Amino acid sequence: MDIRLEEIPQEEQRPLFEDAGKLGFGSIFTDRMLTINYNKDKGWHDASIEKYKPFSMDPAACVLHYSQEIFEGLKAYVSEDGRVLMFRPEENVRRMNRSAKRMCMPEIPEQDFLKAMKELIVAEKRWIPKAPGTSLYVRPTMLGTEAFLGVHPAAEYLFYIILSPVGPYFKGGFNPVSIYVEDTLVRAAVGGVGDVKTGGNYAASLKAGLKAQEKGFSQVLWLDAKEHKYIEEVGAMNIFLVYGDKLVTPPLNGSILPGITRASILELARDMGYQPEEKAITIDEALEDIKNGKITEVFGAGTAAVVSPVGSLYYRDQNIVINDNQVGDVTKKIYQRLVDIQYGRAEDKFGWVHELGRI
Numbered sequence: 001m002d003i004r005l006e007e008i009p010q011e012e013q014r015p016l017f018e019d020a021g022k023l024g025f026g027s028i029f030t031d032r033m034l035t036i037n038y039n040k041d042k043g044w045h046d047a048s049i050e051k052y053k054p055f056s057m058d059p060a061a062c063v064l065h066y067s068q069e070i071f072e073g074l075k076a077y078v079s080e081d082g083r084v085l086m087f088r089p090e091e092n093v094r095r096m097n098r099s100a101k102r103m104c105m106p107e108i109p110e111q112d113f114l115k116a117m118k119e120l121i122v123a124e125k126r127w128i129p130k131a132p133g134t135s136l137y138v139r140p141t142m143l144g145t146e147a148f149l150g151v152h153p154a155a156e157y158l159f160y161i162i163l164s165p166v167g168p169y170f171k172g173g174f175n176p177v178s179i180y181v182e183d184t185l186v187r188a189a190v191g192g193v194g195d196v197k198t199g200g201n202y203a204a205s206l207k208a209g210l211k212a213q214e215k216g217f218s219q220v221l222w223l224d225a226k227e228h229k230y231i232e233e234v235g236a237m238n239i240f241l242v243y244g245d246k247l248v249t250p251p252l253n254g255s256i257l258p259g260i261t262r263a264s265i266l267e268l269a270r271d272m273g274y275q276p277e278e279k280a281i282t283i284d285e286a287l288e289d290i291k292n293g294k295i296t297e298v299f300g301a302g303t304a305a306v307v308s309p310v311g312s313l314y315y316r317d318q319n320i321v322i323n324d325n326q327v328g329d330v331t332k333k334i335y336q337r338l339v340d341i342q343y344g345r346a347e348d349k350f351g352w353v354h355e356l357g358r359i
């Protein structure tokens, strides 16, 4: 696959963020994006890295009516010695193709997808921030663009990747977040699309998110759709419960997103001498175990959120504080090991890091 590269004259280039240390999440975009088109006759064609600009789209485009859309989220980093790095990008490529299959969209050959993503990042590398805890967030997206009002898979698609220099996902940075446990509304049910990355899952989560925010909580913890009993995941991250040196996370039951950070932490935990376990756990059991001190820490894990300590869980008028609302030792150690690998500071014994050249 050849990718056309548009040069952007100096005077048309966007100014870089003024202070990378103050970057928030996802509101600044780089000069260029990557686009590839698909139709049934030509397959994937016309790959280009071009100026970041709005799309024009038919008002009947299928994505606008029936949400045939999937996306991914991963990051590029600069190491202290100037190497451009990515963390397990092939896992995001595979997950995007699993999402494509579930949503009846065309898969993208893995090598083409990886090459496209890497070429875009290299072309835009001046945008990768270097301040501690910052990175370049990469957002591959696919939309059904065919114009029609019947309900069937589109015959035409647009795949694109945009890039956003980011700081912490949560305003407080690496500090405990307070979480609202939702016992009525549901994000996803087994058999639905909760285990793939499609926009509708996030639209379905907004109402509970607002409810939590109005009550002063920063995130929602979802329970299973059938019994409203089993812990599933948080809005943008998977969840881990720490029992001393045992790390428990809910199993991939079909309605939880199989997080790449989750999978990495399960491997790292074992390597660090902890005992990771994928086990269904009810909210009642978890709250009881926090109260009786068996659960010593709780944290969330995701690309945007990295490792995020959880300071309290609010469930049915009870606010249960975890570890005195402090960041726990296990959470700190897991966080440190993960980011040290991602930023190229620690040995990458699992072969997770891809090097894209130098800044």
Ligand code: PLP
Pocket: 073, 233, 234, 235, 236, 237, 238, 257, 258, 259, 260, 261, 262, 301, 302, 303, 304
């Ligand atoms: N769960 C949901 C709903 C998410 O949106 C994310 C973020 O992508 C995750 C979990 C964590 O997944 P990952 O670690 O692959 O970023």
Ligand code: COI
Pocket: 072, 073, 074, 236, 302, 303, 304, 305
């Ligand atoms: C991510 O962690 O990459 C996510 O997609 C979470 C969120 C920004 C939707």
